[in-house]
Amino acid sequence: MLTNDAALVLFSGGQDSTTCLAWALERFARVETIGFDYGQRHAIELTVRPRLLQQLRSVKPEWGARLGEDHTIDLGLISQLSQTAMTEDIEIVMQENGLPNTFVPGRNLLFMTVAATLAYRRGLNVLVGGMCETDFSGYPDCRDDTMKALQVALNLGMDTRSRLETPLMWLDKAQTWALAQQLGGTQLVDVIRADTHTCYKGERGTLHDWGYGCGTCPACDLRARGYRLFQATLTGNRQVSAD
Numbered sequence: 001m002l003t004n005d006a007a008l009v010l011f012s013g014g015q016d017s018t019t020c021l022a023w024a025l026e027r028f029a030r031v032e033t034i035g036f037d038y039g040q041r042h043a044i045e046l047t048v049r050p051r052l053l054q055q056l057r058s059v060k061p062e063w064g065a066r067l068g069e070d071h072t073i074d075l076g077l078i079s080q081l082s083q084t085a086m087t088e089d090i091e092i093v094m095q096e097n098g099l100p101n102t103f104v105p106g107r108n109l110l111f112m113t114v115a116a117t118l119a120y121r122r123g124l125n126v127l128v129g130g131m132c133e134t135d136f137s138g139y140p141d142c143r144d145d146t147m148k149a150l151q152v153a154l155n156l157g158m159d160t161r162s163r164l165e166t167p168l169m170w171l172d173k174a175q176t177w178a179l180a181q182q183l184g185g186t187q188l189v190d191v192i193r194a195d196t197h198t199c200y201k202g203e204r205g206t207l208h209d210w211g212y213g214c215g216t217c218p219a220c221d222l223r224a225r226g227y228r229l230f231q232a233t234l235t236g237n238r239q240v241s242a243d
């Protein structure tokens with residue numbers, strides 16, 4: 001399965017990007033990570049990253065050997081450009097255009113473009129992101145077509161032959177938990193439960209079975225429902241194999 005490709009993973013410190021990182025560590029000989037500081041309301045995501053990287057190294061020794069440098073890039077210009085519930089202290093609501101106001105226009109396009117620029121310098125030919133169109137809020141910059149078009153645009157604009165990989169694109173949240181189980185067993189699932197951060201409100205008071213979070217924001221709700229479905233599937237499989 002291991003290829004000589006070298007990858008740069010967009011790593012925010014959440015469940016999805018951590019699963020993507022494990023996916024990349026299983027496949028590519030050399031893996032680096034990039035995170036963005038863009039004036040998120042709760043920069044807690046960024047603070048969980050170093051511990052998470054440390055934990056991932058201990059899941060499998062070969063992952064530790066493949067995992068290279070971590071880069072944090074200041075993209076504060078995003079909060080200068082847009083006013084959204086991700087960057088301002090305003091209520092999360094649905095907008096008239098059918099998108100929640102957590103949508104930061106152009107964010108993923110900018111992230112991928114900045115990642116491609118860094119990858120160019122570092123000699124990394126695969127970009128990995130946790131974009132998913134299955135059960136998220138319909139963010140248009142998470143669409144498969146958006147990412148495919150961006151891959152073409154970046155390669156034309158930089159005269160490269162890089163690949164843009166999105167392993168979670170067609171998975172729902174329960175399947176994302178199952179992918180983690182498949183990649184790194186219970187140890188990885190436990191790392192993701194306890195050490196990743198997804199909650200929009202930045203809550204890390206109580207450790208629920210699905211991880212830390214307020215339990216009520218859209219991100220927590222999705223994560224918790226996915227985890228319960230994943231657990232139910234595991235229990236179902238155990239029952240089937242026992243019968």
Ligand code: ZN
Binds near residue numbers: 200201213214217218
């Ligand atoms: Zn929450």
